[in-house]
Amino acid sequence: MGLIVQKFGGTSVRDRDRIFNVARIVANTRNAGNDVVVVVSAQGDTTDDLIQKAAEITSDPSEREMDMLLNSGEMISISLLAMALMEIGVPAVSLTGWQAGFQTDRAYSKARIKRLECERIESELARNRVVVVAGFQGLNKMEDLTTLGRGGSDTSAVAIAAALHADRCQIFTDVEGVYTADPRKLPNARKLEEITFDEMLELASLGAQVLNNRSVELAKKYNVELEVLSSLNPVPGTLVKEATKAMEGMLIKGVAKDEDVAVVTLVGVPDVPGTSFKVFSLLAQKKINVDIILQSTGRDGNKDLIFTVPRSEAENTRKLLDENVSRFGGSEVEIKTGVAKVSIVGAGMQSHFGVAAKMFEALSENQINIQMISTSEIKISVIIDQKDADRAVNAIHAAFIH
Ligand code: ADP
Ligand code: ASP
Ligand code: MG
Numbered sequence: 001m002g003l004i005v006q007k008f009g010g011t012s013v014r015d016r017d018r019i020f021n022v023a024r025i026v027a028n029t030r031n032a033g034n035d036v037v038v039v040v041s042a043q044g045d046t047t048d049d050l051i052q053k054a055a056e057i058t059s060d061p062s063e064r065e066m067d068m069l070l071n072s073g074e075m076i077s078i079s080l081l082a083m084a085l086m087e088i089g090v091p092a093v094s095l096t097g098w099q100a101g102f103q104t105d106r107a108y109s110k111a112r113i114k115r116l117e118c119e120r121i122e123s124e125l126a127r128n129r130v131v132v133v134a135g136f137q138g139l140n141k142m143e144d145l146t147t148l149g150r151g152g153s154d155t156s157a158v159a160i161a162a163a164l165h166a167d168r169c170q171i172f173t174d175v176e177g178v179y180t181a182d183p184r185k186l187p188n189a190r191k192l193e194e195i196t197f198d199e200m201l202e203l204a205s206l207g208a209q210v211l212n213n214r215s216v217e218l219a220k221k222y223n224v225e226l227e228v229l230s231s232l233n234p235v236p237g238t239l240v241k242e243a244t245k246a247m248e249g250m251l252i253k254g255v256a257k258d259e260d261v262a263v264v265t266l267v268g269v270p271d272v273p274g275t276s277f278k279v280f281s282l283l284a285q286k287k288i289n290v291d292i293i294l295q296s297t298g299r300d301g302n303k304d305l306i307f308t309v310p311r312s313e314a315e316n317t318r319k320l321l322d323e324n325v326s327r328f329g330g331s332e333v334e335i336k337t338g339v340a341k342v343s344i345v346g347a348g349m350q351s352h353f354g355v356a357a358k359m360f361e362a363l364s365e366n367q368i369n370i371q372m373i374s375t376s377e378i379k380i381s382v383i384i385d386q387k388d389a390d391r392a393v394n395a396i397h398a399a400f401i402h
Contacts, residue, residue, distance in 0.1 A: 078132045197241065
């Protein structure tokens with residue numbers, strides 16, 4: 001007898017048949033003698049549809065009202081799943097995020113979990129019920145509804161597994177596990193048996209949507225081993241854990257693409273101490289997340305500062321820098337969209353020469369120009385033209401994954 005947390009994403013609860021499919025998976029887990037907490041996302045494209053509905057009303061919705069609206073998506077799926085479970089004879093109860101005890105900070109649309117008080121979940125489990133919890137939802141100190149950011153249901157599931165010391169945390173999705181590249185874009189991508197938290201965190205942060213990066217961060221922090229698997233095809237998935245068996249010859253674990261990126265150039269800022277500090281502290285104050293940073297060599301007392309931000313922040317960044325450009329002494333702000341970040345990830349590159357060269361060779365053979373490069377111990381990212389991104393993923397994948 002154990003306690004298992006099972007999370008099902010939007011496609012897994014898309015319609016009536018999929019909801020009953022999930023109910024049967026949960027029933028089987030329970031019939032095997034386990035307590036089960038289920039975390040679900042909104043059905044299918046519900047969250048996108050709700051965002052579209054708001055856009056029909058205003059181009060600048062209140063963040064509070066936006067979170068109020070988006071909370072409604074998960075309410076539908078928890079209640080329907082609880083009904084389906086009862087329909088097949090499994091006692092169940094649905095709980096919203098706030099009923100389940102998710103207390104967050106006040107940052108609407110990207111709230112962080114501050115506390116999780118699990119008494120209600122525990123008391124419902126003690127009454128022998130399957131507990132169906134709404135993912136993605138939280139409540140802040142002002143008792144307003146919040147959301148944990150897109151893909152946040154993964155984080156809800158991991159948080160519950162950590163708080164309840166669950167024996168297993170299973171993330172069911174619409175592919176069979178974590179692959180060496182997005183299997184929908186690259187049919188010859190390989191399913192990984194295992195991947196470390198660190199590798200998965202990089203892949204998730206660099207665009208592999210299969211797990212939300214904050215969920216992986218939390219899983220690593222509380223050492224919650226994750227199993228990513230398909231809700232439609234009962235085959236072994238991928239284990240995400242602290243350490244994995246050495247995979248002979250597997251230099252990299254995956255290739256990821258992220259199109260949510262824009263390149264910002266601040267032209268002709270003074271080549272003196274303090275310039276970077278002024279620019280990046282201003283961006284930090286406005287919570288704009290800066291990724292790759294380059295600086296040209298100074299000439300005639302001036303230099304260019306070049307960096308990337310999420311594309312959704314590009315206009316905010318332009319406005320902020322335009323307003324302050326005289327303070328930095330720069331002459332102009334340029335923003336370039338139409339770019340993408342393509343990355344490779346793998347702990348194996350720490351102990352091997354020539355990984356970067358091999359990646360650049362694959363790009364060069366395909367006449368793909370690299371605009372920026374950034375590296376860490378276990379990843380290499382390049383910024384290239386967006387139109388070249390899929391070709392780049394293909395070529396790099398072919399070069400590394402046999
Ligand atoms: P869910 O609704 O279950 O949360 P998501 O759509 O958030 O599912 O994530 C699953 C999707 O992630 C897959 O359908 C796949 O297209 C995409 N994906 C991107 N990169 C990868 C990868 N490396 N391995 C597996 N899936 C990936
Ligand atoms: N429904 C939310 C979203 O679409 C949360 C999730 O699916 O994890 O982002
Ligand atoms: Mg998801």
